[in-house]
Each structure stands twice: as structure tokens, then as C-alpha cells.
Amino acid sequence: MALYPPTDPYDTGFLDTGDGNCVYFEQIGSPDGKPVVSVHGGPGAGSPRRPLRAWDPGRYRVIRFDQRNCGRSTPHASDPAADMRLNTTQHLIDDMERLREHLGIEKWLVSGASWGVTLALAYAQRHPDRVSELLLQAVMTSSRSEIDWLYRGAGRFHPEAWDRFREGVPEDERDGDLLAAYARLMENPDRAIRAQAAADWLAWEDAVITGEPNGVPGMYSDREVDEQIAFVRICAHFFSNAAWLEEDQLIRKAGKLAGIPGLVVTGRHDMGCPPRTAWELARAWPDARLHISDDSGHVGSESMMRLVRDTIEEFKDR
Secondary structure: OOOOOOOOOOOEEEEEEOOOOOOEEEEEEOOEEEEEEEEOOOOOOOOOOOOOOOOOOOOOOEEEEEEOOOOOOOOOOOOOOOOHHHHHHHHHHHHHHHHHHOOOOEEEEEEEEEEEHHHHHHHHHHHHHEEEEEEEEEEEEOOHHHHHHHHHHHHHHHHHHHHHHHHOOOOOHHOOOOOHHHHHHHOOOOOOHHHHHHHHHHHHHHHHHOOOOOOOOOOOOOOHHHHHHHHHHHHHHOOOHHHOOOOHHHOOOOOHHHOOOOEEEEOOOOOOOOHHOOOOHHOOOOOOOEEEEEEOOOOOOHHHHHHHHHHHEEEEEO
């Protein structure tokens, strides 16, 4: 699949949110190009540091940003002093809108994957007049049923790994809310306790994805310890609160996306984000095109990436 040459950011900066947080952002491509905002997964993974090569740098203006408390944004969630009460889905929606205004953009294409789909949909449903298109991959809407599947139900396929995940919390909490128990561990002032809890959580994430097509061993845990702690602290914080969304909210309110064209693409063998969610979203969103890739899991495949690339090329001419 042909890719564009690597392009360095032409602009970087920090957006002051007014409540003690600063959100890192960068712009890549052409200042006069079609605006795109790339919404990273996790939550808490931070934007990829690798070059963007699927987007035509002469036609697109791609904005990447690190969501609150992760990546290069400050304060970092590895610091126990970072206040997680100031990091919710609504805060992130507001940050995106503040960033759009700061950059003087009227409308932008919103692209997201995994947790990034949740945030992209939540933003688009709040601000549909600011979204030109949606490009959504590895679809997750962070409903309670999806979260319960990822951190409990999928244990039916990986019982030994899930049992280790369960044993990562205190014994008297193993039959209760595991995510809330992990969230409490990630607030412990003892760094060693936080680091161990993060390692146990990420070992489970690794187990889920490794058995998929194109799964990569250590995909989640292969990061520096502070990044591990931040990732898991934010994940546990969001998912133990069901991302502060009503159950199935993003599917039920998908009609708000009417008039916004988009691609919904997911892997048939995605163990963490099963394709039924993508199917339900596409049924509820009048202008969505759905593709379920038969050779893909969560990380995608060459055929899936080719479809995404073709859609990127199509959208640049709208």
C-alpha cells in the first residue's frame, strides 16, 4: 500500500485549559489543508509518536493531541498529585472544542480508534455542526456491557490470564468491581503499588490482543513505567465510571450524526471490541458505511488499512 513520505509537525504547542491542565498538540501537513483531528485510544495511551503517512501532507492539516494527563500533556497521571476529578469525558469534549477554536478551525474531520471512537462520537454528538466527516476504527462506545466484556467476559477465552488479572487486587475485592479496585490501587501514594497494579492490568490487555490476527506480544506493556502508570490510572478511572455515559448513549443518540458521512470499520476477530457494536452504530447512523474486516482483530490488517487509506483519499476531495 502506497504511503506518503514522513512529515514532521510544522507547529507544536500547549493549550491551557484554565483549570491547571495543559494539553499538548501538534499540527502536521499543510496549514491550508483540510483539517483533521486524530483522537487517540486508551484512554491514556497518548498520541502515537510515529509519523503520519496515510494522510496527504499537501492536502490535509492533521492535528494530534494528547488527552489530559497523558503523553506530553501536564500534569502527568504518573504523578499522584494529578487530580483525576478534572479528567472526564466531558472535560475531553471541552478540550477538543477549545482546541478547535484556538486553531481557528470551522469544521474538521474527526478520526478515532478504540477509546478514540468513544470520544469522537461523544464530541460529534455534542458538536455535530463542527464535524465534516467521521473515520472510526476498532469501534468501542464504552458501554457498561462492552467494558464488562473486555475486563471480565473475555476471560472465558483466556482464563489463566484473567485469573492473574483478578489476583492483582486485594483478595477481599476479587469478587466485586475489579475496575474500581484497580482504580483505588492506582491512587495509592506508594509508587511500587501503582507500578505493580499497572503491570498486572497491562498483562491482561496484552493477553487479549496477542491471540488475535496480527496481535503483537507486549503491545500494551511495552512502554516506560511512568507511561504504564498513567495509562492504567486513566483507564481504570474512566472505565470504573463507565466513561460518565448513559448505557448505550452513543448508539441511541447516533441520529444526531445525520448528514455527517463516515466510515465505521472493525475487525471480525476483535476480542476486545467485538464487531456487534460497530454493526449497531452503523444501523443507527444514517450516513455511515460499515466494513467488518474478516482478516482483522483489534490492530487491523493490510486490507483494513487499505480501505481506511482509500477513504482518506476520498474525503480529501469533499
